[in-house]
Amino acid sequence: MKIRPRHPRPRYDARARIAKALAHPSRLMILEALENREVCVCDLTELVGADQSTVSKHLAVLKQAGLVEDRKAGVMVFYKLKVCCLQGFWDCLETVLAQNLKTQRAVLR
Amino acid sequence: MKIRPRHPRPRYDARARIAKALAHPSRLMILEALENREVCVCDLTELVGADQSTVSKHLAVLKQAGLVEDRKAGVMVFYKLKVCCLQGFWDCLETVLAQNLKTQRAVLR
DNA sequence: ATATTCAATGCCAATATTGCCATTAAGCCA
DNA sequence: TGGCTTAATGGCAATATTGGCATTGAATAT
Numbered sequence: 001m002k003i004r005p006r007h008p009r010p011r012y013d014a015r016a017r018i019a020k021a022l023a024h025p026s027r028l029m030i031l032e033a034l035e036n037r038e039v040c041v042c043d044l045t046e047l048v049g050a051d052q053s054t055v056s057k058h059l060a061v062l063k064q065a066g067l068v069e070d071r072k073a074g075v076m077v078f079y080k081l082k083v084c085c086l087q088g089f090w091d092c093l094e095t096v097l098a099q100n101l102k103t104q105r106a107v108l109r
Numbered sequence: 110m111k112i113r114p115r116h117p118r119p120r121y122d123a124r125a126r127i128a129k130a131l132a133h134p135s136r137l138m139i140l141e142a143l144e145n146r147e148v149c150v151c152d153l154t155e156l157v158g159a160d161q162s163t164v165s166k167h168l169a170v171l172k173q174a175g176l177v178e179d180r181k182a183g184v185m186v187f188y189k190l191k192v193c194c195l196q197g198f199w200d201c202l203e204t205v206l207a208q209n210l211k212t213q214r215a216v217l218r
Numbered sequence: 219a220t221a222t223t224c225a226a227t228g229c230c231a232a233t234a235t236t237g238c239c240a241t242t243a244a245g246c247c248a
Numbered sequence: 249t250g251g252c253t254t255a256a257t258g259g260c261a262a263t264a265t266t267g268g269c270a271t272t273g274a275a276t277a278t
Contacts, residue, residue: 003142003156012134015202023132024236025121033112041255047112054237056256066209075245075254085204088197093124095194100175133266150225163267165226184224184275 021065022089026050027058030079031086034068038080130174131198135159136167139188140195143177147189 005012021027026048033039033047045055059079062068069082114121130136135157142148142156154164168188171177178191 001148001152003148003152005138005156006141009134012137014206015137015199016132016134018202018205019128019132019137020235023125023128025118025125028121028124028128029114032115039110039112042253043110043112045255047114051238052255053239053257057236060256066205066212072245072255075252077255083201083205083208085197085201088194089201090124092192092194092198093127096127096175096192097123099192103175129265151223154225160268161225162227162269166266169226181225181275184222186225 018065018067021061021067024058024061026055027062030055030058030062031067031081032090034079034081035086038071038078040073040076040078042076044079127174127176130170130176133167133170135164136171139164139167139171140176140190141199143188143190144195147180147187149182149185149187151185153188 022031029048030044033044039047041052041056041059044059045052048055048058059068059070062079063070067081067083068079071078071080131140138157139153142153148156150161150165150168153168154161157164157167168177168179172179172188176190176192177188180187180189
């Protein structure tokens with residue numbers, strides 16, 4: 001049975017660009033840290049535990065995707081979430097992880 | 110101000126593995142096509158418009174992430190969703206895209 | 219048995235992502 | 249001004265992802 005795409009191709013490209021920005025452990029950690037507050041790059045760097053330049057690039061990825069925005073305050077830069085729909089995403093990831101655990105246990109049994 | 114991660118590091122790695130599986134236009138297209146039905150590899154191949162082997166690999170990625178499961182039926186293989194939490198994810202992506210459009214328009218003005 | 223169809227895998231080249239170092243840029247203070 | 253702090257950028261090597269071709273394997277039909 002022939003399946004038609006629900007949307008034109010570029011729409012999936014655009015969606016994937018957002019999804020890609022979400023597809024890295026450090027970036028997930030950063031986004032979660034930004035829940036309900038803004039945080040400076042220095043604190044995010046300490047949180048992530050990578051080089052400052054690395055964190056800066058992760059932030060650039062998130063910003064480019066439209067997920068966060070920044071605010072300069074003197075010599076510091078504060079980032080905060082630009083979207084409020086991430087909780088559902090975390091929940092979904094956790095659901096999948098829990099389900100995978102269950103599947104794995106079933107295999108071992 | 111010192112920020113503590115809410116979860117241990119491996120948890121973010123695990124989450125990112127799921128997120129990575131979602132981070133490709135063809136895989137997004139496939140997942141959407143599997144909403145409410147199972148579809149054989151042949152039809153998914155036609156849908157995506159890539160080589161059959163390429164689609165097969167995308168399906169392997171989705172399966173490895175625990176997002177889909179497969180069922181053999183003779184010479185064909187049918188894939189279906191293993192999770193039911195994707196709608197929220199689509200909505201979130203669309204929200205971000207819509208917001209980005211708005212931002213872009215504001216910049217042009 | 220042979221041919222045919224559908225799907226998965228091996229291989230490989232092209233491309234993209236990541237991370238750190240070094241450097242640059244900008245703001246602040248003495 | 250010069251020194252210090254914070255963040256962004258350029259360069260580059262290591263690694264990962266992607267996509268197609270060719271092949272393999274499995275099920276079915278002739």
